[in-house]
Amino acid sequence: MHDELEREREERLLKFAALAGQEREDQEYEAFLRSDEYVPPDEAWMKKVTSELRRPPNRRLVHWRKLVVMAAAIVVLLCAGVGTAIANPKALANLFSQDYDRYSQVRVDDGVVLEKPEGWESEYYPTWAPKGFHIEEISQTDSLQAITLLNSATNKKIWFYVAENEKDAYPNTEELEETEI
Numbered sequence: 001m002h003d004e005l006e007r008e009r010e011e012r013l014l015k016f017a018a019l020a021g022q023e024r025e026d027q028e029y030e031a032f033l034r035s036d037e038y039v040p041p042d043e044a045w046m047k048k049v050t051s052e053l054r055r056p057p058n059r060r061l062v063h064w065r066k067l068v069v070m071a072a073a074i075v076v077l078l079c080a081g082v083g084t085a086i087a088n089p090k091a092l093a094n095l096f097s098q099d100y101d102r103y104s105q106v107r108v109d110d111g112v113v114l115e116k117p118e119g120w121e122s123e124y125y126p127t128w129a130p131k132g133f134h135i136e137e138i139s140q141t142d143s144l145q146a147i148t149l150l151n152s153a154t155n156k157k158i159w160f161y162v163a164e165n166e167k168d169a170y171p172n173t174e175e176l177e178e179t180e181i
Contacts, residue, residue: 112132112133114126114135119140120147121145125160125162126160133150133156134150135149144162144164145161157179
């Protein structure tokens with residue numbers, strides 16, 4: 001309780017000190033205005049300054065016609081591009097893939113670009129892996145080549161196989177297990 005009264009007393013003293021200081025400044029300013037040092041400003045100059053301060057800045061008008069024409073041109077270009085992609089989906093797919101005679105190469109931005117593994121004989125190999133994956137193991141037998149991709153953070157794996165064209169190698173793919181990654 002004592003601290004609160006002390007704080008209120010200090011606030012009142014500060015307020016009185018500020019009022020006294022303001023009163024002294026007002027007296028000094030009035031004394032300056034009555035002294036010989038004070039030179040009143042020129043009337044014409046004061047009118048010019050006040051009229052310039054009150055006048056709104058000279059703004060250049062926006063050319064609405066140019067803006068409308070530019071917006072219409074952008075809309076037409078976008079519609080033409082979307083229309084082309086809808087009319088020719090293969091053109092849209094070609095933005096992200098390259099088609100070779102025996103295989104296609106697909107590019108996706110978010111991920112890891114893979115080079116052909118050393119010692120890999122087949123022309124087919126993964127050129128891209130999801131973010132966080134790297135080649136863990138490469139194995140080859142007489143009729144099978146395999147690459148195992150591993151994501152160390154999640155311990156998920158992706159297997160890529162290239163098998164020789166044999167009738168009995170994988171006759172039924174319906175019972176293969178699907179793994180979500």
